[in-house]
Amino acid sequence: MIGKSTDCDWTIQTVHSWLQSCRPDHDMCSHVSAMVNDWHPTRLVDLGPNRNSIYWTLYSTQEDGSLRMPVIYMALSYRWGANKLRLLNSTLAEFRKGTISIHQLPQTFQDFSFLAKRFGVRYLWIDALCIIQDSARDWEIESLRMRQVYANSVCTIAASASTNEQEGLFRVRTNLDGVLPGLIQIPVTPLSSQDQRQMVPFYIFDDEVWESSIYQSPLHRRGWAFQEQYLSPRMLYFTGNQVFWECIQGGRRCEGFPNGISPYAGILRQNGRVWNLKQQLQRLQDNGGFTDMSTRVWCDLVTVYSRCDLTNPEDRLPAFAGLAKFFAEKVGDDYVAGHWKSRLLRDLCWTRDDIEAVTKPQASHMRRIASWSWASIIDVPVYYAYPWDLSEDYPYDYLTNIVQVQVKPQANDDVFGPLSGDFLALHGVPLEKSVTFSEGVVCKDGICGVPMTTSSERSVNSQLPSPLAWCLDNPLEPDSEIALEKQTYLLPLKTSLCCGGGFYIQSLVLTPTVDSCAFPNTRCFTRVGLVTEHMWKGSDLAGFCPRQDGVMIFDESTRARMELITIV
Known part of the structure; x- marks a missing residue:
């Protein structure tokens, strides 16, 4: 007993x-x-x-x-x-x-x-x-x-x-009574009218x-x-x-x-996602590469883990290292500051996961970890913001190319541990914007953020289309300038068709940094957020042209403006 x-x-x-x-x-x-x-x-x-x-x-x-x-x-x-x-x-x-x-x-x-x-x-x-x-x-x-x-x-x-x-x-x-389930007998009438009514036992417990x-x-x-x-x-x-x-x-x-x-x-239903996640992780095949299953498992692991507390914020990657090593054995890919090298462009589309914190200046970037890594922000959960990419029904393309990525382990040449001196070199089109807050939080197609007003004479399109879903890594107070330098850049990263016949463009929100760039005569930036611009089919977007399958890509004049930049 x-x-x-x-x-x-x-x-x-x-x-x-x-x-x-x-x-x-x-x-x-x-x-x-x-x-x-x-x-x-x-x-x-x-x-x-x-x-x-x-x-x-x-x-x-x-x-x-x-x-x-x-x-x-x-x-x-x-x-x-x-x-x-x-x-x-x-x-x-x-x-x-x-x-x-x-x-x-x-x-x-x-x-x-x-x-x-x-x-x-x-x-x-x-x-x-x-x-x-x-x-x-x-x-x-x-x-x-x-x-x-x-x-x-x-x-x-x-x-x-x-x-x-x-x-x-x-x-x-x-x-003690709450440990064992209760047992009651309930009279049940069988479907067949010829059978007699019978007493059936039922358990009562806290689900x-x-x-x-x-x-x-x-x-x-x-x-x-x-x-x-x-x-x-x-x-x-x-x-x-x-x-x-x-x-x-x-x-x-x-x-x-x-x-x-x-x-x-x-x-089990209450925590089916977490429980299934552990089972799915263990059932992945060694060196099986990225599949829809492994992609979803990784995204869920990052989201669930990022909700946990750490006494020392710099442990964000070390406390995840064992799990990342296990996953590396499954997908056979190179690990780079919480992301995977073969899919780094897609993985850059991460954002804060809690709506309440979007308008609160709680999080901050840890300087030892590159700003383009989800592990660089603390005190708030994150998630990967590409809900439509796992279906072939929604084709997509990238508007930026990766030239080089560098992660520098602090000890033992182990890329799963503490890092320093990381950078990401990209070939893209940074668009300068003047950005201020307006009030409220907007959720669109499962992506939530703060709506903002924008203006720029040097962008591809002078007025960005609406609706916008902004998610800043470290939000400021409403109606304040987004960057100390009063310069904000959007780096168009990815474009995709989505449900309802529309399409969206995801861009990194960047600000200039005084850090020395990895490449001479190039500009250096810090990531401060992610913006998703959702447009309906047939929208006129200057600087873009439709591909044969309908995906919007840069036109020739915009591609001619692509430059090499570094994000630290």
């Missing part, structure tokens, strides 16, 4: 049975680990062969030699707090002596150790104890190995209900329990926890009232539904 606490015998035996049934029988779950076979972390917490021992030691494969393969270990996903017991250069020798008691660890680490011993798992991976926290070099190396750490973990344990490492894994249930217990929990708003969830083939979530299980092949279970949650239940 279910006990009052999530560490009761029934709970531990039940969740252990889920793990035991998955490991030998689920090929998809095992395949994730097999992709990085014969690998183990640099360091592991060793609980020792004796389950009754209260001491632990830090095992280092660099100093102690490799362990026998395969190494069975569990990883911990949790929120950091003010814990002072961390691996430092000064504590490294002490951690390796094996004289520190498990009871000296923060409560979450203690509970994690207890659970591992009950499962018969000797080794643990906890970032605070396995990465030297005061060594920038070690942090850079180890943080870029998260893809292997979590993919190879036999199971990742999530302290979902805890705001820090002192609060523990286990909880006294606040509502938002997964959302409220996991996705709205303190842990899962944390940016670093995002990839931990998506990279792990098996997850156990310890929440405030019950324990949940998730694996790629076997689906989801919880203490209320220990044999599995029906796919027709609202519990």
Whole structure:
């Protein structure tokens, strides 16, 4: 029977049975680990062969030699707090002596150790104890190995209900009745009138329990926890009232539904997009290139991840690195500052995702990351703004060409980690505009932004058509100039037919920068936003001409004005 606490015998035996049934029988779950076979972390917490021992030691494969393969270990996903017991250069020798008691660890680490011993798992991976926290070099190396750490973990344990490492894994249930579904009998008349009316059992349960217990929990708003969830083939979530299980092949279970949650239940429908996203990611073929499926998966990953919180905004790319590496194996493409080289022109069409923040000056560009990367803005979610491109019914073309893209890793030549000195060289037509705000937010064809008034004598068309959908990366106050230099440029990037017989043009919003350009005698810009101009079929647009399929492209006079520019 279910006990009052999530560490009761029934709970531990039940969740252990889920793990035991998955490991030998689920090929998809095992395949994730097999992709990085014969690998183990640099360091592991060793609980020792004796389950009754209260001491632990830090095992280092660099100093102690490799362990026998395969190494069975569990990883911990949790929120950091003010814990002072961390691996430092000064504590490294002490951690390796094996004289520190498990009871000296923060409560979450203690509970994690207890659970591992009950499962018969000797080794643990906890970032605070396995990465030297005061060594920038070690942090850079180890943080870029998260893809292997979590993919190879036999199971990742999530302290979902805890705001820090002192609060523990286990909880006294606040509502024991809320764990088990209610059961009622309802009289039902069969379709055939010859059959007698009969009593049919129905379950009653909270169909938002997964959302409220996991996705709205303190842990899962944390940016670093995002990839931990998506990279792990098996997850156990310890929440405030019950324990949940998730694996790629076997689906989801919880203490209320220990044999599995029906796919027709609202519990899964509430988060079907997130759940399906994890399954779709794991099912992508290695080196399969970009397909409609992989494109949608990547776009959704970026959007969901960008909603998470990060204590250090500069971790925006490192905290996503493991997932990006996994995806790179699937599509076989080069990763460039959160985008993919083969589709960089399309990927430049990203924008802020929340309507409310469009009019608020909350976000800012991180100078260490190129402004053309979605990772450069903080505090707001982003999404890729090309909703029609994934269908052949809406042909499109690009109005700009990429000449060169450069990303410069800060360490280890790893393009998935922190970057500096990135630039993008383009061949296009920057159009100077004078732009001011008007009030309100406009949504058109699924793209939302701030309408603006524009004027220019040097643009291809002196008055841009309406409606406009403006989304600035870092909005200013209404009726203010968009740029300090009082110069704004639109760089037409892409044109496409769309639903309803119209077409649209997407342009980057740029401002000049004093940064030195990568190429001499060229102009250098910073991205500040994206604008989508939607026009109806037959619209007269100076400087453009229709292609045979109806897509609007530059005419000869406009193409003659194309120049080489750099965006940093």
